[in-house]
Amino acid sequence: MTPLPTPLPGGTWTLGGLTVTRFGYGAMQLAGPGVMGPPDDHDGALAVLREVVELGITHIDTADAYGPRVTNQLIREALHPYPDSLHIVTKVGADRDQQGGWPPAREPENLRRFVDSNLEDLDLDVLDGVNLRLGNAQGPQPGSLAEPFETLVELQQRGLIRHLGVSNVTAEQVTEARAIAPIVCVQNMYNLAYRHDDELIDTLAEEGIAYVPFFPLGGFSPLQSSALSTVAARLDATPMSVALAWLLQRSTNILLIPGTSSAAHLRENVAGAGLSLSDDELAELNRIGRR
Numbered sequence: 001m002t003p004l005p006t007p008l009p010g011g012t013w014t015l016g017g018l019t020v021t022r023f024g025y026g027a028m029q030l031a032g033p034g035v036m037g038p039p040d041d042h043d044g045a046l047a048v049l050r051e052v053v054e055l056g057i058t059h060i061d062t063a064d065a066y067g068p069r070v071t072n073q074l075i076r077e078a079l080h081p082y083p084d085s086l087h088i089v090t091k092v093g094a095d096r097d098q099q100g101g102w103p104p105a106r107e108p109e110n111l112r113r114f115v116d117s118n119l120e121d122l123d124l125d126v127l128d129g130v131n132l133r134l135g136n137a138q139g140p141q142p143g144s145l146a147e148p149f150e151t152l153v154e155l156q157q158r159g160l161i162r163h164l165g166v167s168n169v170t171a172e173q174v175t176e177a178r179a180i181a182p183i184v185c186v187q188n189m190y191n192l193a194y195r196h197d198d199e200l201i202d203t204l205a206e207e208g209i210a211y212v213p214f215f216p217l218g219g220f221s222p223l224q225s226s227a228l229s230t231v232a233a234r235l236d237a238t239p240m241s242v243a244l245a246w247l248l249q250r251s252t253n254i255l256l257i258p259g260t261s262s263a264a265h266l267r268e269n270v271a272g273a274g275l276s277l278s279d280d281e282l283a284e285l286n287r288i289g290r291r
């Protein structure tokens, strides 16, 4: 087996006052098919979460919409009482329906309900981070976030949330949120092949705000590109490893939350993300998303 890197690739980042490893873990893949219901392999899911902590990862991304409530309950079962170093970031703003859809639910009473259920399922008194999830499955949608964001600020002032973030948002919504209260992270879709947020990432880096790409490996449709496969083959690495290493090298404010339901994939991703990509390789990879 390939020896795993210590410290983790990418080092650490300070999220508000909290130190997190830039190599984090996204828990969504632990729920059942369609992110609904329990996993087929309950013990396997617990084993992945324990491996996350054993590898030294200190940032887990979750949401009580996953399952719903399934991934949070798995996190508690596997890891509670949590190590002091571990920081769990969740998100609110979407519900689940009987068909597995993700209807928006951003009214104050819904946001309060979601914060309460996250606290209950994770068995915490305060949530380290909460992202307000906007937009829809097609991506960010324009419009004011003032009302739902102010509700989260109120819950933060009540001591239920340490740090706020926003997710699936436009650059204008990031600006609007920051005019209301400080945010520590933005979580949007971004990867080697999908680079709509290049400018936003650079702006956030200058401001010391983390950018946390979701679907870093392409999500439900894994990244496929002949240029990516060519570079990976030359480096004797997997395309997944190259995609993660590229993100870590893209900007120091990028935090990884790749998802997996497999402990073997988790170890493979940690081992692979530390690849050092040369300027020529970066230029070749940069052409994928900029064509």
Ligand SMILES: NC(=O)c1ccc[n+]([C@@H]2O[C@H](COP(=O)([O-])OP(=O)(O)OC[C@H]3O[C@@H](n4cnc5c(N)ncnc54)[C@H](OP(=O)(O)O)[C@@H]3O)[C@@H](O)[C@H]2O)c1
Pocket (backbone or CB within 6 Å): 025, 026, 027, 028, 029, 061, 062, 091, 133, 167, 168, 187, 188, 213, 214, 215, 216, 217, 218, 219, 220, 222, 240, 257, 258, 259, 260, 261, 262, 265, 266, 268, 269
């Ligand atoms: N804010 C939002 O709206 C939003 C939306 C979506 C996701 N998220 C967050 O972002 C996180 C990451 O997104 P994601 O999990 O959907 O997508 P992802 O990280 O881009 O990809 C996950 C997929 O890649 C596969 N995979 C991982 N490592 C692999 C490897 N080494 N070899 C082969 N396949 C591999 C996984 O399958 P296996 O299980 O078989 O490894 C899974 O199907 C989620 O967990 C969630 O926390 C947020």
